[in-house]
Amino acid sequence: MTLSNALPLALYRSGQVRELDRVAIEEMGIPGICLMERAGAAAFNLLQQRWLKARRIIVVCGVGNNGGDGYVVARLAYLAGYDVTVLQLGDTTQLKGEALAAYEAMTDVGLFTQVFAEKKLSIVDLIVDALLGTGLDREVSGQWRQVIEAINRSKRPILSLDIPSGLHADTGTVLGVAIQATATMSFVGLKQGLFTGEGPAFTGQVYFNDLQIPAVAYKHVKSIVGRIEYDVVKTMFVRRSRIAHKGSYGHVLVIGGAPGMLGAVCMAAEAAARVGAGKVTVATHPSHAALVSLHRPEIMSYGVETTEALMPLVDQADVVAIGPGLGQSIWARALLDAVKDLQKPVVADADALNLMAQTPFRFPESVLTPHPGEAARLLEMSTVYIQSDRFHAVKSLQLRFGGVCVLKGAGTLIADEDGKISVCTNGNPGMATGGMGDVLTGVIVSLLGQGYTINEAARLGVCLHARAADKAAESGERGLLATDLFTWLRYYANPELF
Numbered sequence: 001m002t003l004s005n006a007l008p009l010a011l012y013r014s015g016q017v018r019e020l021d022r023v024a025i026e027e028m029g030i031p032g033i034c035l036m037e038r039a040g041a042a043a044f045n046l047l048q049q050r051w052l053k054a055r056r057i058i059v060v061c062g063v064g065n066n067g068g069d070g071y072v073v074a075r076l077a078y079l080a081g082y083d084v085t086v087l088q089l090g091d092t093t094q095l096k097g098e099a100l101a102a103y104e105a106m107t108d109v110g111l112f113t114q115v116f117a118e119k120k121l122s123i124v125d126l127i128v129d130a131l132l133g134t135g136l137d138r139e140v141s142g143q144w145r146q147v148i149e150a151i152n153r154s155k156r157p158i159l160s161l162d163i164p165s166g167l168h169a170d171t172g173t174v175l176g177v178a179i180q181a182t183a184t185m186s187f188v189g190l191k192q193g194l195f196t197g198e199g200p201a202f203t204g205q206v207y208f209n210d211l212q213i214p215a216v217a218y219k220h221v222k223s224i225v226g227r228i229e230y231d232v233v234k235t236m237f238v239r240r241s242r243i244a245h246k247g248s249y250g251h252v253l254v255i256g257g258a259p260g261m262l263g264a265v266c267m268a269a270e271a272a273a274r275v276g277a278g279k280v281t282v283a284t285h286p287s288h289a290a291l292v293s294l295h296r297p298e299i300m301s302y303g304v305e306t307t308e309a310l311m312p313l314v315d316q317a318d319v320v321a322i323g324p325g326l327g328q329s330i331w332a333r334a335l336l337d338a339v340k341d342l343q344k345p346v347v348a349d350a351d352a353l354n355l356m357a358q359t360p361f362r363f364p365e366s367v368l369t370p371h372p373g374e375a376a377r378l379l380e381m382s383t384v385y386i387q388s389d390r391f392h393a394v395k396s397l398q399l400r401f402g403g404v405c406v407l408k409g410a411g412t413l414i415a416d417e418d419g420k421i422s423v424c425t426n427g428n429p430g431m432a433t434g435g436m437g438d439v440l441t442g443v444i445v446s447l448l449g450q451g452y453t454i455n456e457a458a459r460l461g462v463c464l465h466a467r468a469a470d471k472a473a474e475s476g477e478r479g480l481l482a483t484d485l486f487t488w489l490r491y492y493a494n495p496e497l498f
């Protein structure tokens, strides 16, 4: 069985995966125990190939089918000559169905479960986490919490089956505590919670196996969530015509930069230029307008005190970004009000979003790019609530404000007008620094100016931005600055180079 971690793009909720399970068993006649055997075999194959020197393994099993997968792994490893210890949590008299069958197949070969003991963890080469899978339905507490904490304390390599125990398959939130996996082998359908929220911090490297369920089964469930990454979306960059001119690639207007916050609008403007905008103009506070062109001569800059001064700039632009360093003053509110009905694509970020939260409205055609705090204000709820179900939050934003909504954070989510949600799997914690959002705004508005739709510009822009940040982070996540992305934005905006 060749090992591949080339992951499918479609992501599913646990209920959808259970439906796939049902279709396979009831409509395609694949016995449940057969699926479990295939799951165990796929996990054992990964174990053998990824941990070549491992000899002593511990399998920690719960009492559901995730535990059943664990019994299969344990039996296969035992029969292959590994030194296997199976530590049981919960009462095996609770076992039923496939899990009971797998348990009995294991005991039939002479391998029995033992009561969990932390001291047994320290002498093994690998721990297999078969405690909880998609059946996690409540906060992890009591002995389950203690065991997961002990496993994490062991600092041993951990292979989680289907999903790290304690991580919610649908939201990517940790219900109390979760296994810090080295690798996760997920079955049948990739769970959306593996790729956003806290998920990426707990999964380790994600592998997938479809358990040989026929593709036709997947027509029974409509995945509305899909993974996107730069290597998938880069084909959206098309080679430039040899007779192109400045006008071919759009005129971007970036509105922002209240006194003291010129940097934000400079970063957004330069990002727009670095991704290929034909022309970039900044409308900012008169007190520092001249500094923009000093900083980056290719960018035109005008001080605008009033909306009357702003509108000619808006009229000559193809697309507008508003928000970087805008502030929430009367001046800022006036500029936002001047473009709220604009019949051109608008990217709204930062304080434009905070002002929108105070007096909600919809742009005719927009990409909103809130971070969780701005999303909380827009939806009038807490940031904790936003992060507790990011998929629900980004969907709510899109339904309320229309257009495309980008919910930034680990596993940035993009909800588009067609009801689809995309999860960007590029990115790293080094991006949690000031200015990264301003740069993303510039990237997206640049792509809009180059003719991409709001759906396309948001997906391509988020992945390009995160891919550039991943490359820049190769010299260290700590100390990564937003302006470090410029070189790589230009590089990855030209995929024909590599």
Ligand SMILES: NC(=O)C1=CN([C@@H]2O[C@H](COP(=O)(O)OP(=O)(O)OC[C@H]3O[C@@H](n4cnc5c(N)ncnc54)[C@H](O)[C@@H]3O)[C@@H](O)[C@H]2O)[C@H](O)CC1
Residues within 6 Å of the ligand: 017, 018, 020, 021, 035, 036, 039, 062, 063, 064, 065, 066, 067, 068, 069, 131, 132, 133, 134, 135, 136, 137, 138, 139, 140, 141, 144, 161, 162, 163, 187, 188, 189, 211
């Ligand atoms: N279609 C597939 O993806 C396949 C899935 N398989 C494996 O089956 C599990 C799902 O099994 P299920 O029995 O539904 O749930 P779990 O094994 O995750 O556990 C449910 C079990 O745990 C109890 N429980 C829930 N939350 C907690 C908690 N916080 N603390 C303690 N106990 C908890 C609950 O009451 C149940 O008793 C899937 O993940 C795969 O690993 C198939 O084997 C292959 C096909």
Ligand SMILES: [K+]
Residues within 6 Å of the ligand: 066, 129, 130, 131, 132, 133, 160, 161, 162, 163, 164, 165
């Ligand atoms: K698990």
